[in-house]
Amino acid sequence: MAQIKVKNLRKEFGSFTAVESSTFTIEDGEFFMLLGPSGCGKTTTLRMMAGLELPTSGEIHIDGEDVSNKRASERDIAFVFQMFALYPHMSVGKNMSYPLLSQGMPRAQAREKVLEVARILGIEHSLKKPVRGLSGGDRQRVALGRAIVREPKAFFMDEPLGALDAEFREHMATELRALHDRIGATTVYVTHDQMEAMQMGDKIVVMNHGVIEQFGDPQQIYDWPATKFVGEFIGSPAMNFLDFHGSVARGSTSVLLGDCEMSIPESLDEYSGAVTLGVRPEHIHFSDHSSYRGEAIAVEYLGTTQIITIQTPHGIIKARVSSEVAVNSGETLGLTFDARTLSLFERTSGRALLSETNKAVIGNG
Numbered sequence: 001m002a003q004i005k006v007k008n009l010r011k012e013f014g015s016f017t018a019v020e021s022s023t024f025t026i027e028d029g030e031f032f033m034l035l036g037p038s039g040c041g042k043t044t045t046l047r048m049m050a051g052l053e054l055p056t057s058g059e060i061h062i063d064g065e066d067v068s069n070k071r072a073s074e075r076d077i078a079f080v081f082q083m084f085a086l087y088p089h090m091s092v093g094k095n096m097s098y099p100l101l102s103q104g105m106p107r108a109q110a111r112e113k114v115l116e117v118a119r120i121l122g123i124e125h126s127l128k129k130p131v132r133g134l135s136g137g138d139r140q141r142v143a144l145g146r147a148i149v150r151e152p153k154a155f156f157m158d159e160p161l162g163a164l165d166a167e168f169r170e171h172m173a174t175e176l177r178a179l180h181d182r183i184g185a186t187t188v189y190v191t192h193d194q195m196e197a198m199q200m201g202d203k204i205v206v207m208n209h210g211v212i213e214q215f216g217d218p219q220q221i222y223d224w225p226a227t228k229f230v231g232e233f234i235g236s237p238a239m240n241f242l243d244f245h246g247s248v249a250r251g252s253t254s255v256l257l258g259d260c261e262m263s264i265p266e267s268l269d270e271y272s273g274a275v276t277l278g279v280r281p282e283h284i285h286f287s288d289h290s291s292y293r294g295e296a297i298a299v300e301y302l303g304t305t306q307i308i309t310i311q312t313p314h315g316i317i318k319a320r321v322s323s324e325v326a327v328n329s330g331e332t333l334g335l336t337f338d339a340r341t342l343s344l345f346e347r348t349s350g351r352a353l354l355s356e357t358n359k360a361v362i363g364n365g
């Protein structure tokens with residue numbers, strides 16, 4: 001069990017900066033997600049935390065101790081690169097006891113420890129079987145078991161479910177999370193899959209081009225994206241952005257979307273300039289009373305909900321509405337947005353302009 005602090009961690013490869021001055025804290029027992037698109041610096045960050053990659057600058061503290069200059073083997077972290085890295089001809093029990101015996105633990109004690117962990121994982125009846133004959137799920141459990149028996153301070157996992165097909169991946173994600181809740185060990189998990197991060201994480205760091213865009217719990221990140229990038233990267237379909245040709249003046253209390261005025265509960269005291277509105281697909285509703293109109297150009301049925309693609313005067317947006325709402329392609333729709341949930345971004349930087357208590361409100365048009 002461990003608290004992990006990362007301070008101003010930075011990595012340059014020659015003239016290329018893979019990770020810019022990252023700072024975040026992982027609390028003891030948290031399931032922590034490093035999320036971002038491929039190439040954004042997740043693996044490099046995790047490897048520096050584990051001691052497998054030398055940082056250009058910055059510090060890593062585990063339980064208050066500066067481990068920046070300690071080797072990987074001295075940090076007491078179990079790194080699960082790839083869950084299938086097992087010895088296929090050896091039995092489940094031998095695969096799991098291997099790390100203990102190589103540390104010099106007496107056989108009887110190792111056997112007891114393996115049995116205890118095998119029970120947690122539900123594989124106690126397979127201990128004598130060779131790994132080779134096991135199902136994918138059981139192999140995954142053995143690989144985890146081999147990491148768990150060592151009782152490391154923390155588990156690091158780099159896209160562990162990446163190679164699995166969608167259905168099995170979802171199943172293993174649920175199982176990993178349940179397992180974490182049982183053993184409570186600090187876990188740092190790297191993924192490029194926003195659904196996986198939202199589903200499993202207590203906390204999420206969203207990275208892009210080596211920079212931390214946002215740090216928070218899944219709901220904060222979904223409801224209050226700190227940047228346009230986060231709004232777009234999290235959620236499916238992505239947050240919609242309306243780049244209307246207007247700007248706000250310092251002290252504005254409303255913005256104009258076409259001839260539709262949207263009030264803002266608090267004035268934008270700190271900012272004047274071009275802005276972009278952000279609205280989640282499920283926060284768009286249809287109302288004949290709204291003067292803000294768009295044309296439905298595609299309707300995708302998804303069971304309970306449907307995704308309606310709409311051409312508005314300010315670009316194409318996607319709405320998620322109940323399938324009980326009758327919509328036909330080609331139809332003109334009056335649109336309203338949920339007032340509480342609107343985001344407003346500075347156009348050039350993509351930075352969010354409204355805090356949780358300072359959200360834009362859209363009128364009914």
Ligand SMILES: Nc1ncnc2c1ncn2[C@@H]1O[C@H](COP(=O)(O)OP(=O)(O)O)[C@@H](O)[C@H]1O
Nearest residue numbers: 013016018036037038039040041042043044045
């Ligand atoms: N050893 C290396 N030498 C040079 N560039 C590297 C090295 N390792 C990673 N990079 C670069 O650093 C960036 C971040 O890589 P990585 O941390 O693996 O990203 P991610 O895990 O988010 O996909 C990428 O552009 C990658 O090409």
Ligand SMILES: [Mg+2]
Nearest residue numbers: 042043044158
């Ligand atoms: Mg990676």
